[in-house]
Amino acid sequence: MQFSKVSGQKRQHKVVLYALSTCAWCRMTKQFLEDNDVEFEYVYVDLCEEEDKQKIREHIQSKGGPLSYPTIFVDDNMLITGFRKDKLREALGL
Amino acid sequence: MTEITLEMVRQRAEADARTYGYYLNPDPKFLQSLLEGLKRNEERYGYPSCPCRLASGKFEVDRDIICPCDYRDPDVTEFGACYCALYVRKDVQEGKTELNPVPERRPLEKQAKAYGATTSETKIKAETVIPSTGTITETPKNKPKLWYCKQCGYVVFRDEPPYTCPICKAKREMFAEIETRIDFTG
Secondary structure (H helix, E strand, C coil): CCCEEECCCECCCCEEEEECCCCHHHHHHHHHHHHCCECEEEEEHHHCCHHHHHHHHHHHHHCCCCCCCCEEEECCCEEEECCCHHHHHHHHCC | CCCCCHHHHHHHHHHHHHHHCCEECCCHHHHHHHHHHHHHHHHHHCCCECCCCCCCCCHHHHHHHECCCCCHHHHHHHHCECCCCCEECHHHHCCCCCCCCCCCCCCHHHHHHHHCCCCHHHCCCCEECCCCCCCCEECCCCCCEEEEECCCCCEEEECCCCCECCCCCCEHHHEEEECCCCCCCC
């Protein structure tokens, strides 16, 4: 699976964003992370191969998350579904 | 095939919002992003499936998430916006109510179909949609049926009845299945 990396000064947490290339909420989430100088990796699920889509689904469901996008993993133990600024701020200490 | 332009997508959404008494997302950037997503999906799948949901690319599987999706009416009523927030309620359009992410209403078993082969964990047990009446049940393997609106007579051929009648806005409970029977006599 090919993740794209966005560099930032805030690197305390490992942030992974699962997004859809067409999704407006995902776009805003990505912008929010960029604006806050957070380093993160993202992948557009709709552009992935079938096999990778399956892996993403298993990853999200293994943490009890719904199959909605954006899904943000913080340090692989915290999952945030949807563009929730308050939750992102809290989780990332912004 | 005619080229799909952003203007066409916008006009279609505007016309639909007018018809059903909704408004389009008031944030120009947000709206632009949604319309671009719809355009992209129409180009790659042949139909404008929801830009904020993962589509399978198979029409039959994605039918319920083709914009305007089956879930729009109950979502706008309950949350003030549809799942992707293309369509919003008047108070949201006027800025009186804040726009927040809308939880997914689409059943998980339908969502799972966009991820290729289904595993046993996604084969969810049959669920009764309307326990109060007990007339409409969902089976794991749905087959399209004819449903009619008892209020206005609208007929639809789908797996399940719509949440709201697109013609008279009657609730799902007003839909009943049309049973067809062929009698061989004589």
